[in-house]
Amino acid sequence: MTISPLGDVITGPLYDEEGILYAELDLGEVVRAKVDFDVVGHYARPDIFQLIVNEEVSNSVKKKK
Secondary structure, three states, X not given: OEEOOOOOEEEOOOXXXXXXXXXXXXXXXXXXXXXHOOOOOHXXXXXXXXXXXXXXXXXXXXXXX
């Protein structure tokens, strides 16, 4: 089967038979798909996000009775 960059099924799938599927792709959809689905993510921007890990041992939370 052929899936477009935006996730739409263009051709196929072929069931219980062999064959070749042909499709024309709009390469402009690749750019539009990257806007919708950011694989690297904005989380990879150190100027915006920072991970701080507290490595100190802390007491557990006690349940009220």
